[in-house]
Amino acid sequence: MKNHSAVDIFLSFYAWCCAFILTSAVLTILGYLLFHGLSSLNLDLIFAHTPVMDALFLKKQVFGGLLPAITGTLALIFLSMLFALPVGIATGIFLSEFARSGTRKILGLMFDIMASLPSIVVGLFGFAVTIFLHQHFFKQLYPCLLISALCLAFLVIPYIIRSTQIALESLPPQVRLTGPALGATRTQNLWYVLIPMAAKEIIGGIILAIGRSAEDTAVIMLTGAVATAGVPNSIFSGYEALPFFIYYTAAEYANTSELMKAYGAALILLFICGGLYLFAYWIKRKVR
Template sequence: MGLTGGTLNDAKKAKIEEKIVFSIFYLFGFLVIGILFTIVGYVFLNGIGVINMEFFFGDSNPLKVILGIERTFDGIWNSIIGTLALVILAVLLSIPFGIFGAIYLQEYAKDNLLTKIIRFSSDSLAGLPSIVFGLFGYAIAIKTVGPSLLIGGLTLSFMILPIIIRATEEGLKSVSPGLREASLALGATKWQTILKVVIPSALPQIITGIILAMGRCAEETAAIIFTAATAFSFGLGLFNRVETLSFSLYIIATEYSNAEELKLAYGIALVLITIMFILFGIANIIKNKFKLSHG
């Protein structure tokens, strides 16, 4: 009886400990969600009041501005376009190197000193402060075409390259070895197996990494101050400086003279957060679609 009673007491203690641990996990989970909603809610309450057509397009005609017939000089539309241009350029420059680099590391490279050095370099690159990337990009700019969309996109591509490499590597690792073996057994070459079987199966993780990289580009300020950003741009071109949401936010938040100007900063922050949420939402939709199609 004593042994049975002791076993029951141990079982009860284990259940109580499990409940306590799960309660702590739930508490921290709700705490993280609470912090997110507090920050977003605060920005929303302070910024929603300035969101209107004039905030985006100034005194210009919205339709003409969107169609490129007319330019706006006092709205944030140029900053939105400049931000998207930087993001798209950076991603286009980094995707080939990121994906093919990850394929080499995961599918072809042997586990030797060179591979370890490459992975260590990639991780170190991911940990560098963004201002260092900005100074490096500025050094390139003054030796070549000067601060511009091209140099800014190139600098951001260096920053997000490790994100794409790591996401692609993790995606390739998640593909079952059985799929590779089955493809090779049917007579496909290794490259055909990678191209037709492995990459499609890993695509959800790859796309998620790309979207996360886009989010990193959209919110970056320090790296583009020296390489691409300006308070007023004279048109979108590879060799022109561009307006960006993050830089506009920085300028207003550090130089505002009254409460109304500060509200404009909150409005820009709200637009930037909205763009980030849209990007992450698209990532989840695409990821879920590919999971269903390859499930």
């Protein structure tokens, strides 16, 4: 390597190019979406022509607006977190505090696989199990909000496990030893010292998991999301959701106004996911 400067210049030129390509690609996508989506963002997009208060208090059903899809997505997030949080956090605590190293290895491998399973596989699993139960046990059971939420929970549990485990493991050893030195049991130490100390980090991980369950489309399209269902009123019925609405409209739109609605929906979904991301970032930042 005789010519130092030429290699140096080439390497930094290459790095600059790559960074530029990526940045401009992202900005193009976001700009394109904002350019087309912003004009369709208004109350009519969400509520159609139904009066806002009537729609919010469920006096009137909203037809043609995005309200059912937004509430569907929120219901999905809420339900999937209801299932995923206790199990995920418990598993994370077990891995970091109780598991022996052999157990930790086996479980770690399983959760690595769980985390990288394609979401469509999880969706197919949920769908097949539902059909199986429908045929043999519960005649009334169809793909529905509950099934989707369970599948989404399966999808995000490994993320919650990972962030809980890392948050607890990265606590300084002094903190870990003080409680037991004062006579606290393992559980007391965990409950009064370790979990509160790690809480912010754990919450940051949870919020990112919420973002994943808000955006996932592959799971819900197999397990109960439908094109029109209205605001969800039962966990045993089909429902609308933002990501599915975007996918469905992109494939089936009949006119420009429907397409504009999809742009609006994409923008709203982007705001939800981006907002959650920023929130998680803010919390994590406060930890340091």
